Amino acid sequence: MKRAVVLFNLGGPDQLSSVQPFLFNLFSDKAIIGLPQPLRWLVAKLISTRRAPVAQEIYGHIGGKSPLLELTQAQATALETALNAENPVDDFKVVIAMRYWHPFAAEAIGELKAFGPDEVTLLPLYPQFSTTTTGSSVLDWEKQAREHDFAVHTKTVCCYPTDRIYVAAHADLLRSYVSEPNTRVLFSAHGLPKKVVDGGDPYQWQVEQTVAATVSALGQSDLDYVTCYQSRVGPLEWIGPSTDDEIERAGQEGKSLVVVPIAFVSEHSETLVELDIEYAELAEKAGVVSYKRVPALGTNPHYVEALKAAVLGAGDGVAPAGGRRICPGTCGKCPAKAAA
Template identity: 75%
Template sequence: MKRAVVLFNLGGPDAPQSVQPFLFNLFNDKAIIGLPQPLRWLVAKLISTRRAPVAREIYENLGGKSPLLELTQAQARDLEVSLSAASPGDDFKVVIAMRYWHPFSGEAAAQLKAFGPDEITLLPLYPQFSTTTTGSSALEWAKAAKDAGLSAPTRTVCCYPMQDDFITAHAEMLKPYVADGAARVLFSAHGLPKRVVERGDPYQWQVEQTVAATVQALDVPGLDYVTCYQSRVGPLEWIGPSTEDEIERAGREGKPLVVVPIAFVSEHSETLVELDIEYGELAEKAGVPDYKRVPALGTHPSYVVALTSAVLGAVGGVAPNTGKRICPKGFSQCPCDRQGERAA
């Protein structure tokens, strides 16, 4: 059987001249800015034009471009090898569909059209579901697949925030940093406007479940930790506490910090620049005695196993291994609610 896997990821500019169009694509997404067209186009044009110079300075720290594509390609290669070893009778092809820069969903769909898959699994590199990430990518993929004439049965792994091997990977990465019990751990995730969560988006709840499961797997008595959120932009109220506020609090309390990118599985500007450089400088200014950052999971063997299990265990287009919802009732934007599923 020919089995295709589509890896969803954010994407990032591949050159300085790509920064502004990348930002425009981001802010022109209805899942990010909910205005109707043509107002959304105008707002996206204004924001991307204003933010591009600052963003280009950020990417100068990374050699003028995002490393995300190359890192996602490495994950795709390792996943393809792992899937082939786990199911040797099948022919696997893993492709990448970035949301806001190349390769877009249309490019990935064209690759699969040439491959001719018998089935397709959509696999987000966003472990926790949000309408602004996985939800947006899935909608874009549906349009691209239709345009390409792809008719193979398609399943979606919506999320895997508590998947055993995913949690094991986080615990294995973090454990050397907390062996002496001296540091406070900041589990930092990308934030969302509060109104997105209030509309029923399960992202924050799922992030908290990932943190709780990681702490349990670590089994470090008395671990001092906080779940917090970074990357706030604009005037809206965002979910909290903010990572910046927690860094400043640690400085006031003279507490060393270990920061974990709990919702990012690849290095990119939010980890290499925001966490490492900007927040590192903030920590020094705030008087934090020691500031360390755990790397993103990348191609950690346990994470690759988690992705493999998610693909091979995808059932019913919902959650890996069970096909049942993991979110409590009340999250109206959970894919299970939209598909009429009952809570497990």
């Protein structure tokens, strides 16, 4: 049996000239900006044109492009190897579908048509579900599959925020960073506008569940930690507390900081520039005693094992564990409709 896995990720510009069209694709997404057309097109054009010079400067700090594709390719290779070693009877192929830059979903479908799978599993590299990430990627995949006449039995893993092996990967990486006294851990995740979460998006709840599970797995009941959110843009109110505010508070309290990119599984501009450069400079100015950052999971063996388990355990429903809903009833945008 031929089984395909599609890794969903954000994507990133592959050169400085790609920054503006990448941003345009991002802000053209209805899941990001909910305006009707043609207003959304006009707003996306305006924002991407204005933000492109700033974003180009950011990518200039990391070689003039995003490293996300190469890092995702490494994850795809590791996962494909693990799946084929575990299941010699089945033939697994792992491909990548980026949302806002190449390779897009249509390109992944082209690869899979050549492979001819009997079954497809959609697997996000977003451990916590949001309508703005996994939700958007699933809708785009379904649209592209219809347009390219790709009708194959498809399963979807919507999230895995408290998966035991995934959590163990975070705990193992963090353990060596928290031995010093007077240290606070900031679990930093990408933020969202508050209205998105108030509308039933389960992302914040799932991030908090990941943090709680990681702290429990770490086994340090007295751990000083905060869940916070970074990368705020625009005039809307965003979920908090913000990572930069927490850095300044830690400086006022004479704390050392360890920052964990709890919702990022690959290094990219939000980790390599925002966390490593901008927030490190802020920490120094704020008087933070020591500032350290835990790496993203990448191809950590525990994380690859968690991805493999998610693929092999995927049921026919849009949910982890074959259809079991984990979100509370207040998270109306959770795609899993089965009873908790």
